[in-house]
Amino acid sequence: MNILITFLYIFLFYIFYSWYEKIKFIHKKELKGPFPLPIIGNAYLSDHPYYDFFKFSKKYGDIFRIWVGDLYTVVLSDESLIREVFHKNSDNFNDRPKFPTMKYLSNYHGLVTSSGEYWKINREIVSQSLTKIHSKHLYESLEYNIEQVLNKFEGFEKRNESFNPKLDCYKFTTSLMFKYIFNEEITNYDDPIIESEIIKPTNRVFEKLSNCRTGDALKILRPFYEFQLKYFEQSGYKIFDYLNKKLEQHVETFDENGVPRDLLDILFKEYGNDKLSILSTAKDLLLGGIDTSATIFYNIIMLSCNYKEIQDKVYEELKSVSKEKKRIYLSDRNSLPYTNAFIKECLRYRPVAAFPLPHTAKNDITISNGRYFIPKDSQVLINFYALYRNEKYFPNPETFDPSRFINCELANQAFMPFSMGPRICVARQFALDEIFLFISNLLLNFKVSSNKTIDHSINDYKYGLTIKLKKEFNINLKKR
Numbered sequence: 001m002n003i004l005i006t007f008l009y010i011f012l013f014y015i016f017y018s019w020y021e022k023i024k025f026i027h028k029k030e031l032k033g034p035f036p037l038p039i040i041g042n043a044y045l046s047d048h049p050y051y052d053f054f055k056f057s058k059k060y061g062d063i064f065r066i067w068v069g070d071l072y073t074v075v076l077s078d079e080s081l082i083r084e085v086f087h088k089n090s091d092n093f094n095d096r097p098k099f100p101t102m103k104y105l106s107n108y109h110g111l112v113t114s115s116g117e118y119w120k121i122n123r124e125i126v127s128q129s130l131t132k133i134h135s136k137h138l139y140e141s142l143e144y145n146i147e148q149v150l151n152k153f154e155g156f157e158k159r160n161e162s163f164n165p166k167l168d169c170y171k172f173t174t175s176l177m178f179k180y181i182f183n184e185e186i187t188n189y190d191d192p193i194i195e196s197e198i199i200k201p202t203n204r205v206f207e208k209l210s211n212c213r214t215g216d217a218l219k220i221l222r223p224f225y226e227f228q229l230k231y232f233e234q235s236g237y238k239i240f241d242y243l244n245k246k247l248e249q250h251v252e253t254f255d256e257n258g259v260p261r262d263l264l265d266i267l268f269k270e271y272g273n274d275k276l277s278i279l280s281t282a283k284d285l286l287l288g289g290i291d292t293s294a295t296i297f298y299n300i301i302m303l304s305c306n307y308k309e310i311q312d313k314v315y316e317e318l319k320s321v322s323k324e325k326k327r328i329y330l331s332d333r334n335s336l337p338y339t340n341a342f343i344k345e346c347l348r349y350r351p352v353a354a355f356p357l358p359h360t361a362k363n364d365i366t367i368s369n370g371r372y373f374i375p376k377d378s379q380v381l382i383n384f385y386a387l388y389r390n391e392k393y394f395p396n397p398e399t400f401d402p403s404r405f406i407n408c409e410l411a412n413q414a415f416m417p418f419s420m421g422p423r424i425c426v427a428r429q430f431a432l433d434e435i436f437l438f439i440s441n442l443l444l445n446f447k448v449s450s451n452k453t454i455d456h457s458i459n460d461y462k463y464g465l466t467i468k469l470k471k472e473f474n475i476n477l478k479k480r
Contacts, residue, residue, distance in 0.1 A: 014220075015039060022067050029366055029373040031065035031074065041067025043217055050354030050467075051458050053077075054386040062390065063372055069217025071097075073379045074361075077386035079393060079414040084367050085380065086359070086421030094119070094422055097360040097379055099216035100226040101209045104236055105287075110280030111426065112288070112357060122281060127426050129266050139330075141179040142434060145172055146441055152189060153446060157477040162451075164474050169297040170199045170290060176434065177289040181282050182246055183262035197242050198290070204235035206291045207464040239286065243279050289427065292352050293434055295466045299350040300343065300439050305450040305475060307400055311443060314342050315480065318444040328440040330433055339440055341405035347417045349400050351384040352466050356419040387414060446477040 019038035034042050034056060045052040053075050056064055062078030076082050085093055095115035096102055102113040111122055149172050156163050174194055175186035186194060215225025229236075250264045260266045263285065267278040304311045317338045322328055333340065361378040374380070389397040393414035394404060404411050418425035425431065442448070454473045462470050 018070070021070075026375055027364075027373040029371060031063060031372055031374070032060045033065040033067075034060070036067040039069070039218070041069055041071075041217075043068050043214070048458055048461070048463055050383055050385040050463070053381075053383045054389060057383065057386045062386075063368075065378075068379070069214065070219045071217050071379045072375060072377070073358075073381060074374050075381050075383050075386075077383045077390055079387065079390075079416075081368065081372075082382055082387070082416070082420050085374075086382075086419070086423070089365060089367065090421045090423075092362050092365055093359045093380055095360050095362060097358055097377075099213075100222055100229055101213060101216055102357075103226065104229040104233065105205070105209060106280035106284055107276060109277050110282075110284040112284040114280075122277070123422070123426065125266065125270050126263075126281065126285070129260075129263050137183075138176070138180055138430065139433075141176060141185060142437060144185065145175050146437055148172075148175075148189060149438075150441060150445060153442070153477055154479070157446065157479055160476075162474040162476050164472050165301055166294075166298050166472055167195065167199070169294040169301075170202075171195075172297070172438065173290045173293040173434075174198055176293075177286050179262075180289070181263045181286060182250070183265075198239065198286075201235040201238045202287055202290050205239070205287060206466050207462070208233060208235070209465050236283075239283055240279055243282050243286070244275070247275070247278060247282075285427070288425075289431075291466055293431055295352050295468060296347065296435055297438055298469075299352065300346045300435075301442075301448060301475060302450075302454045302469070302473065303346050303350065303400065304443065304448045305473075306453050308449070310342065310400070310402060311448065314339050314443050315447070318440055319480075322444055326445055328437065328444055330437065332440075333436060336440065337406055338402060339443075340436070341402040343435060343439060344405045344415055345400060345402040348388045348394065348415060350467070351388055351417065354385050354463065354467055355381045355383060356423075357465075359423070382416075382419065384417075387416075390414065445480055447480055449476050449478070450474065451476075 015038045019036075022036040022038075022041055036042050037044065053066070054077070056066065057075070057077045063074065063076050063081050066073050066075060076085060096108075096113050098108060102108060106113050108114055109118075111119070111126055114122060149168055152168060153165075168189065171186070171189045171194060175189075178184045178186055213225075215221050215228070247264060247268070251268065254265060254268055256269060260269070263282060264278070267281055271277045304314075317336055318328060321332050321335045328336075359380045361374050361376055361380060364373070364376050366373050388394060391397060393410050405415070418428040418431070450473055452473075454469070460470055461467050
């Protein structure tokens with residue numbers, strides 16, 4: 001009985017201490033935000049926290065604080081504030097918080113979850129890798145894979161067969177990442193090993209590693225959550241094992257004095273026997289390069305089906321530039337303003353991610369000429385969903401309108417699909433090229449349609465590191 005009473009007192013103390021930490025005055029310029037509850041703070045949100053945060057931004061402004069469990073979280077949805085935090089004050093906000101999910105992703109190593117000097121060194125290695133590997137080979141692979149996917153789609157069109165393009169989008173991006181990381185070409189898009197060993201585990205990892213997870217948010221639960229991830233969530237480790245096998249094969253043919261064939265050669269030369277750094281970096285790039293681009297392709301195909309008149313307008317522009325050719329090249333990009341605007345509007349209207357991975361504040365800081373105070377150890381997030389629906393930059397944000405990106409400086413300044421600052425996506429230019437070539441060649445060659453409107457309400461999407469439709473869809477293709 002005495003033991004139960006003791007535990008009750010401890011629990012009550014924990015409740016009141018937790019609540020006091022959340023409601024106490026910290027600074028005369030502290031941020032506004034919703035009133036927090038004990039323990040959970042404001043983590044009573046729906047399954048779509050980015051939408052809840054969007055509604056909070058309407059009430060509390062383009063910068064506000066929210067308590068996600070024990071995490072004092074700063075949410076930004078204004079272009080100028082985002083630039084001030086992540087560009088002007090990047091030294092204070094470059095690091096990642098140390099959560100169980102971050103450790104699970106790449107053990108605070110690699111490119112995505114690391115911090116400090118280690119991250120800076122690794123970032124420099126990766127940023128130079130595209131040049132060292134001969135980017136020409138990567139772009140040749142891109143051309144080859146576009147030809148592959150167009151031929152496969154033509155087979156569906158000839159058979160008048162309705163199909164779900166999702167898996168083909170994933171196989172396309174997987175093949176490109178294989179070329180970059182392993183110097184391998186996937187010649188068989190129907191190889192079941194690629195789906196089982198790479199694509200399905202990647203999907204699982206991105207679903208699992210959303211922001212605002214209870215096991216990250218409550219400090220008292222972190223050891224238990226870390227245990228759960230380590231022993232019961234094997235998708236991340238499965239990819240790690242796959243990469244380890246590839247590395248062992250690579251070491252056998254590695255020539256220290258030769259021209260680097262791929263990312264693994266570069267990482268092995270830089271890190272030697274530091275296998276954790278090599279595998280973590282390769283894993284970060286493999287996961288990010290596969291899932292984000294594939295989800296973008298899938299979303300753009302969906303929006304092409306929904307907005308047929310806009311799709312036709314894109315086609316007319318593509319046709320006028322390609323003339324008698326049935327291919328679009330990167331050299332055509334500057335002649336295709338509406339196509340570029342269409343791609344941007346797709347990325348704005350259906351952002352691939354609600355938030356980038358969180359940053360953390362190294363020290364207390366005030367921003368915006370002393371108007372806002374951000375305390376040390378805050379979790380800091382960009383809410384892309386709210387930014388892209390900020391009417392200051394995007395009038396009538398619920399309207400799908402590519403023309404907003406033509407000759408509009410405000411819209412283009414606020415458009416930051418690869419985040420902002422030194423931790424901006426290291427391969428963003430290749431990703432943009434990949435998206436442009438895939439979509440422009442698809443819409444030049446095929447009219448894409450579906451039997452129903454696919455774009456649903458927010459409740460039809462599932463939230464993770466990337467935002468995906470819960471229900472998949474089939475499309476029909478008609479040769480142009």
